[in-house]
Amino acid sequence: MQVKQAFKMAVKSIKGNRFRSFLTMLGIIIGVASVIVLVALINGFSSDMSESFSTLGTELITVNITGRSADNQVAVDEMIEVLDSSENLAYCSPQVNISVTAKADNENVSTTAFGVNEDYTSIKGYQLNEGRMLQYGDTKNRLKVAVIGTYIADTLFSGKSPIGKSIKLNAESYEIVGVLEEKADSSEGSDDDIVLIPYSAASRLTRNSTISSYLFNASSSTSVEAGINDIQAFLNTKFTSSDYYRISSAAESLEQVNSLTSTLTLVLVGVASISLLVGGIGIMNIMLVSVSERTKEIGIRKSLGGRYRDILTQFVIEAGLTSAMGGVAGIFLGIILAYIASGLLGMTVKISLLSVAVSFSVSVGIGILFGYSPARKAARLSPIEALRYS
Known part of the structure; x- marks a missing residue:
């Protein structure tokens, strides 16, 4: 049996049981849509945060003096001297x-x-x-x-x-x-x-004459770390412990946010992928039912010369087509829901082509994987036993 003929038969089988086919696809549709929506919203959130930090300037460095005793203070003039002596720093202001x-x-x-x-x-x-x-x-x-x-x-x-x-x-x-x-x-x-x-x-x-907060600007985005080192070198001459001050940068905060959103993306996509797994199990169950219903048809085909490979190909293509159709429907549903959620939550949405491609590929792969076992069962049926099935 040619693949083209097997494909036509798969389409005919799906059309013949439209409602059941839709229920079979439902898990795949929900899974793919969930992945696309979650990734789009998280990417949008990450983009908003990056824009906010870029507005502040990734060269921004914040210094907070936490020591409160007379021996744990830094004069404004001393911090200005750090600025003047460092080629990695452009501006300094107390706050x-x-x-x-x-x-x-x-x-x-x-x-x-x-x-x-x-x-x-x-x-x-x-x-x-x-x-x-x-x-x-x-x-x-x-x-x-x-x-x-x-x-x-x-x-x-x-x-x-x-x-x-x-x-x-x-x-x-x-x-x-x-x-x-x-x-x-x-x-x-x-x-x-x-x-x-x-x-x-x-x-x-x-x-209160004590000033404990300072803002610095690095001379460039590549000088931030060097600028922090210059500030830290000075503060280490003033304090016996780094516990008396805290230095942070916008670039460091942005990196932490990106790391957090990446982890959150993996977790949420993992949760959403459970729907794909459930969809795969649904496909396997329906394919098993389909094999049982079409046992006599399989017997007739095998008695007329149908080979193991022909029967296996037919049912695997049917399972793969079912999941592929569910994947396509899930992509459109996910994109629509992402924009709706964006409007309701007032967030930026960024559709990831990678998430679309991966979720669709996984949905098809899951359909073929879970459809293989029923297909194999159908292909291994004895023609005589299949013809006797009523």
Whole structure:
């Protein structure tokens, strides 16, 4: 029997039992669709995280001093010296975070003020909309000046230019010297909900002269590790143990996220693949039923010269075709569900051609694997016993 003829007979058999064939394919359809949906959403999540880190800049290095005693402190000037002496570092800024109530006239809003220096906007990639950025003289002279984001400007000044006007931060008055360009959507909690003031003024606002957080920018993405080593070498001269400080980088965090999502992908795909296994078992059961129903037909074919290989080929192709059809249906269902889930969850979706190809190949392979045993049973039937079957 030619493969083409066996294929035609398989199609005829599937059409003759459409509902049963659909139920047989159901496990394969669910399995393939599940794999495609999960991989698409995880890839989308990973892409979103990578974009978020790239917005921050993969050159970003964060240093936190955890020691609190007088002997476990680092002066701002010392950290600036590390910057000046290292060719692997481009910028350095202290960072003092303060939860404040910002008030102008009769409007007020709760936000976060960041005590920083003139390098901070370069580290974070902020651009200026109007006015000026913080300058070295502002921090040196502890001037009460502020640069605000568009959310603060819109909320407190109703779209009017705030340059030269005053804003009160926890009842202390600051002059607005600049407004940053919009980075997000000028909404509460976004990158536009921000107030920048000199770190020297922020220390006075918090009544704490100790600064324990610093941001560095490596000179390039390839200099991050070398920059961390330079910072670490200095801190090791200041502290007896690395427990007194913590250094992290955006690139390191991104690598951890990618590692986590890769592991999560394997776990979820493994769980979804159980459906493929169940689908394979379903195919085997239905093929066994099909062999029983067509025993007499098999006997007739073998008595007319049908060989073991012909019968085996016929049933294996039927099993493979059933799983292939289920795989194709699962691919379309998975793509549709991925985009629906993306819209409902507000996530990016990225269809992986590899996951589509692998899930389809596995579905066909499982169909052939689980269909082989019933096919072999059919091919080994004795013509006389098959003809006697009623």
